[in-house]
Amino acid sequence: MLYAFLCYNNEAAVMSWSKTEDDVVMARLSEVREKLRRQGKLGPSLRLMPTTAATTLIKEKDLVLDGPYAETKEALLGFYIIDCANLEDALGVARELSAANPGGAYEIRPVRLFNDDQLPQASAV
């Protein structure tokens, strides 16, 4: 079974880490990732840019809002990683997806760091 691990934390506090503190955490995480990679269990992992870099498309109203999706009534049901030229391009893709599946919202958040580890073919669903 493939599991997604969604990382939550106090953003302001994490943003207050010094570079050294951040590096220490990233180094510790990379040890865990390395172990998982050796076991052939690791898929792509990534770090998102701050929420200030996010833009949200409210699908049915075709309303573009600055910032992350803040409502708590809806649940996170899935996500895409898509290579877009810029925000306009990304909004175009989001509208295309939205036409296929109206309702809810897309939060469009640039990715800061992407580790494109590939799962062995056999373990993919």
Next chain:
Amino acid sequence: LTDLAWIDAALTSARPQALSALLRYFRDLDTAEEAYQDACLKALTAWPRNGPPRDPAAWLIFVGRNVAIDAKRRAAKQQTLPDEDQLSDLSDIESDVVASLDAADYRDDILRLLFVCCHPELPATQQVALALRIVSGLSVAQIARAFLISEAAMEQRITRAKRRVSAAGAPFETPTAVERSERLAAVAAMLYLVFNEGYSANSCDASARAALCDEAIRLARLLLQLFPSEPEIMGLTALMLLQRARAEARFNPDGEMVLLENQNRALWSRDKIAEGLALLDKAIRHQVRGPYQIQAAIAALHARAQSFVDTDWAQIELLYASLEHMQPSPVVTLNRAVAVSKARGAAPALVMIEPLAQRLDGYFHFHGVRGTLLMQLARHGEARAAFNRAIALANSPAEAMHIRAQLDKLQEAAGGQ
């Protein structure tokens, strides 16, 4: 992270919100700061024992308010609050405080706290020092190190600034839309001052100053969270990120400044560039131009260029022209002239800057740029005179060294003739 590092990060990030709410409550900066300090002391004992609170800012506001009230009661020999053991278990009370922290309220609270530091009567250096002390919570010693002055002198500077601010009185009424946007503009300018205080550090080992750049970016992100649809705040944040991205390349191993054209672009921070570009993209979508966005767009063109020769100088010239239109200043014209010289040659650039001679006579960069243009036009005698004038005005050894290198080039050219 160790316990202490986690607590430190939590306290730092909660500070603007907690302190600004306490300021609204007590309407006095000193009382608010004392209450916040006391709450932090209690956090240092309570948090390792009970674990981090769900909302550190709410915890600090609640405890800070009560400790200060308690102190007043004690002074009046009235009934005191329960002791610290009970105080540290806040889970229920805390949630009430969280509920009462209306997002719109605390947005204005934090803006007020930042705005207090940019009182128009305060000179720029005092604004920066005050913001670092009050909003960022840096110690007087840390700030003094960043400004390269003694701790006593900095203490005095901050005390003086505080006195002026409290005489002026902080604006406690809820701001109107116009006031809010004026405050935002003042705060944005002050954050850019903080950034530049760090960015103008003249050697790479001045890490105390470089930290100011990161602090300015952190506060700009905070401001952007509070005002997510302000294109100029996006532009300012983007501008600072794009400039900060070059940090590692701006100094050589000997600590000497490296000019943009000679920087090793592989050392530029891709993370910061990507975030800066993403924010600029968001800002441009609003189609409301502003000086920070234009400056960020210029920085973005540098960031996008694979090498110095690949730089889109024609576009940079256009951007400086619209900046000049928006904010006329001889320094902006000087920058536009540099772009013109790259795009179209030294002659038209020199024509542009000659009328600035009087206003920029005391400005190092004017004479540096003028000397370079004259050198390119093979007017060596005049170039030498301009460079000599620049050296006399250099603000740092690195700047002087750069001009000396130009003079050496002139010497070589003369020798080669």
